[in-house]
Amino acid sequence: MKTIAIYSRKSKFTGKGDSIENQIEMCKEYILKKIGNVEFLIYEDEGFGGATIERPQFKKLIRDIKSKKISALVCYRLDRISRTVADFSSTLAILQENDCDFISIKEEFDTTSPMGRAMIYIASVFAQLERETIAERVKDNMLELAKNGKWTGGKIPLGFISKRVKYNDPDGLQREYPILEINKTEMDFVEFLYKKYLELGSLHKLEIYITKNQLKSRNGIMFEKSSLKLILQNPVYVKATLEVTDYLQENNWNIYGKPDNLHSLLTYNKTEQNIKNGKYTKSLKPKTERFAAVSNIKGALDADLWLQVQRQFDKNRDTFPRLGKTHNALLVGKLKCGNCKEHMLVQHGRISKNTGEKIFYYSCSLKRKSHKKLCSNGNAKAKYVEDLVIQSLKLLATSKRDFIDKLKDAYTSTLKTNKTSIEKVSLEKSLNEKRKQIDTLVTTLSKSEGIEDIILDKIKTLKKECADIEIKIENFQDLAKHEKVKNINLKLIESIINKCEIIDTLTQDEQKEIIDVLIDCIYWYGSGNGKGKIKIKFIGTDDEDSEEVELPDDELQQQMLQFSSSSMSGIKQNYIFSKFF
Incomplete structure (x- = not known):
């Protein structure tokens, strides 16, 4: 007995599915007359437009076709599959590769013959032309409404x-x-x-x-x-x-x-x-x-x-003066204020009397905006704090094996699927569905008379919902950045740590690449005169695993050399480094 798949779709979600049920019944009647006794598999997508093939039941149908479960695919009309030529062509190619025939009962197209296949391609071209014509007409209609000064939706301005x-x-x-x-x-x-x-x-x-x-x-x-x-x-x-x-x-x-x-x-x-x-x-x-x-x-x-x-x-x-690029800051995006956790930005300082060079500082963005009312953390001399970070990474190379082993443990423990990733997938699915609903409403708008305002308001509501979902997805993506350890190539990390041995001889661009890979963020606690403490949060660590550390400028090189031969795991001394884990 042959297995016949019936696929039905309608753009508007009503929860009743009358149109879908009618499509299925007509397909069944057609096949029973033409072929006789067969087994039917039903696939239904309600609330999805034909502009895309990203539909849950359609995807399941394709998987079953690739598994050789289906002899023929039947639909009420060609545009139930897709209104886009490229999508329909790729679908038809999958059917042919898996010996699955295609039948459209309304147009009476059948891929079992060369003429049937040719007619299907021609019809799909006109289906796409119809969709693009509708979209263009709707766009022109919206612009005409706008030219007449009508509010067509969007974010409501303050006031x-x-x-x-x-x-x-x-x-x-x-x-x-x-x-x-x-x-x-x-x-x-x-x-x-x-x-x-x-x-x-x-x-x-x-x-x-x-x-x-x-x-x-x-x-x-x-x-x-x-x-x-x-x-x-x-x-x-x-x-x-x-x-x-x-x-x-x-x-x-x-x-x-x-x-x-x-x-x-x-x-x-x-x-x-x-x-x-x-x-x-x-x-x-x-x-x-x-x-x-x-x-x-x-x-x-x-x-x-x-x-x-x-x-x-x-x-x-x-x-406004166009100052151009005056300082290739290494730590922008990584350096944060230890007090308020806002990002620290580069600002111009005075000309040094000793060297004649211009001095640059990192300053808390919230402190600058509030004129010290909301944050009073001291500025960081750019050269001072950047030297501390560079020397910290140089020391990292001396405890490379310990760092890699603990990073590997953290990597293994976080590979499990978590709730965040599931929620993100769910949000992306919801976003796609709402975009499809907008496409459907746009198509309806072009054909409607007297209900344009109602449809426009619905489109506006859906767009706002899409914007809210996009913000939530972006938040999940930000969280994912703090879980870099899930996708770390440990061999690559090891090769980068090897470069840390000579990091002070590399170019600024090369140094920045190393900082971007190995460090999540750096917290600054100013004590005055551009000096203070830093807390480095390396990849694979939690904030509580790092300790505040400082090093006076005039003792930097000497103490670095004294310290470089000792293990850096579990340091409790007053140096620039922190515990890794």
């Missing part, structure tokens, strides 16, 4: 809330669409930011003020330069006047609508989404394609205030 407005269409049916309305409390804060920026004169000073006073976003996150800049340059806050639109046009913005000194402007078409290596990425579009449209959202700020802020940005941009 606004989203509300749904009801109306009756020409047929008397009640519809809804989203609109932004002013949140007075938040908008007062936005206006405060604009005025404070003009008072202080720079984004850097505004960030310092915000940090010192612990002013946070609606999500409880501290404002940084990037988020402040978005707020201060966004025309959604300003009442559109001729002066505002003239300024935007001078800066390569296309303008739609007439300014009325009442409503604000919405900007569109600044970025585009691309798929690169299977992942969605954003890139900037050419300036000639971006535009701003007079919206149906009431503006909150006077044009004079908004324009003064933009001109201050222009002035700062023209006068």
